[in-house]
Amino acid sequence: MFVASEKRSLDAIFDTFLKSPTIFRNRDVLRPTYVPDELPHREEHITRLGMILSSALRGAAPSNVFIYGKTGTGKTAAAKYVLKHLSEKTKSSEVSIPALKTAYVNCRVVDTNYRVLANLCKEVGLEVPFTGLPTDEVYRRFVEETSDKNVLIIIVLDEVDMLVKKDGDDVLYDLTRINTSLKRGRVSLVGISNDLKFKDYLDPRVVSSLSEEEVVFPPYTAPELQDILRQRASAGFREGVLDDGVINLCAALAAREHGDARRALDLLRVAGESCERAGEQKVSEKHVRTAQNCIEFDTVTETLRTLPLQSKLVLYSIYLLEIHGEEEAITGSVFDVYTELCAQLGLDLLTQRRVGDLVNELDMLGIINAKVESKGRYGRTKKIKLSVPSNQVREVLGEDEALKNVSNYVPKGSRQSS
DNA sequence: AATCCACAGGAAGCCCGGGAAC
DNA sequence: GTTCCCGGGCTTCCTGTGGATT
Known part of the structure; x- marks a missing residue:
């Protein structure tokens, strides 16, 4: 299995890796999750946020704040930054004020009312089971635990729109009145929230108390992104390893996608990694281009790979129609092919209703593009197209053992109709 | 103007595996 | 043990609908 020559060549790879001077000074600085000591072009917003929350230093509860802005505009970083400095300040304060606790909850991960409350309980040192209790009971325990303590809790609900869309605004309502x-x-x-229309789904009472104050984070412009990248690059890379155009290109590419700093940083970091892997000493625009493809490809592959089996089957049906059918795939034909595949594999068949939902999920993930269209007398349906390369779909789905038996399947007659 | 197709997508409720409380 | 709750995946039943055709 493991031949000596392979071992030697692996050794050689490790050796060259160890010997070649790394171009990174500190890779972590280039990760989007890193919160630097300074956030360029967000001074205004930070000041604003700081002013709102500063009443904590006088022992009063700050107004509730609502922060809007698209992904990668620095919302989370700014919020964490302000809270970090605030809690340092309260510790060193001479005036006696309530203890400050901050709880950060990402509602994309923690996406039900129950789990948000369970998380908050954990933050105040209260263990609750991850299921089993009525939601009211968890809320009651949280109140009981905090009621008598001289403590101020600032709760950050990141991506709160995800929670509300999925599970309603009950918890928000409770928390605003707690x-x-x-x-x-x-x-x-x-x-x-990064959804500006998010307020529409909320109970008006929640809106008024939750957004006593509002801060809006606009997208970064290309020059602003350049500043951010330069700041991180100087800490993240060793001096002189970046070609001139690299930062500008990363910034330009990210600016094109609604000024997303996270994207810009990923590009820069991955460009560095691909340069390092190639054993080169200077990061050039070529590496940035590679990085762009690489990020795109990796995220798609990972999404496809982790799809549940039924979703894979639906996607595979769409793929088959795309390569064999003369016409665009529509809901009905996808369901037909999917039915054939299930029969072939001896799997349980889902209803068309459910398959429709799976199609919508695939659409949301950006793997396919589904558009409702009316064909007049011939009904209303969804036109479905792949929005990732079809060979990538074949490759990744082909890895799945469960789909092996249909890897060469051809849908019955390329369903020709008038 | 009326009809009618082929669905879209909402509402309600089932079932299951997790667990708590009594 | 019984009875309750939660969450996720799913089904059943249903009403709604854009626009080519009649």
Whole structure:
């Protein structure tokens, strides 16, 4: 299995890797999750946020804040930055003020009312089971735990729109009114959302109390992105390893996608990695281009690979229609092919209703593009197209053992109709 | 103007595996 | 043990609908 020559060549790879001087000084600085000591072009927003939250230093509960802005505009970083400095300040403060606790919840990960509350309980040192209790009970315990303590809790609900879309605004409603049930403890909320229309789904009472204050984060412009990249690059890369155009190109590419700093940083980091892997000493625009393809390809592959089996089957049906059918795939034909595949593999058949939902999920993931279209007398349906390369779909789905038996399947008659 | 296709997509509720409380 | 709750995947039943055709 493991031949000596292979071992030697692997050794050689490791050796060259160790010997060649790394171009990175500190790779972590280039990750989007890193919060630097300074956030360029967000001074205004940070000041604003700081002013709102500063009443914590006088022992009063700050107003609830709502932060809007698209992905990668620095919302989360700014919020974390301000909270970090705020809690440092409260510790060194001479005035006696309530203890400050901050709880950060990412509602994309923690996406049900129950789990948000369970998370908050954990933050105040209360263990609750991850299921089993009524939601009200978890809320009650949280109130009980915090009510008598002289503590101010600032709760950050990141991507809160995800929670509301999925599970309604009950928890938000409870949390905005929680202070009326607390004797000494106080709670302030910081909501973060990248959906500007998000307020429409909310109970008006929640809107008014949640957005007592609002801060909007505009997208970064290309020059601003350049500044951010330069700042991180100087800490992340060793001096002189970046070609001139590299930062500008990363910034330009990311600016094209609604000024996403996260994207820009990923590009820069991955460009560095691909340069390093090639054993080169200077990161050039070529590496940035490679990085762009690489990021795109990797995220798609990972998404495809982790799809549940039924979704894979639906996607595979769409793929088959795309390569064999003369016409565009529509819901009905996808369902037909999917039915054939299930019969072939001896799998349980889902209803068309459910398959429709799976199609929508694939659409949301950006793997396919589904558009409702009316063909007049011939009904209303969805036209479905792949929006990732078809050979990538074949490759990744082909890895799945469960789909091996249909790897060469051809849908019955390329369903020709009038 | 009326009809009618081929679905879209909402609502309600089932079932299951997790667990808590009594 | 019984009875309750939660969450996710799913089905059943249903009403709604854009626009070519009649």
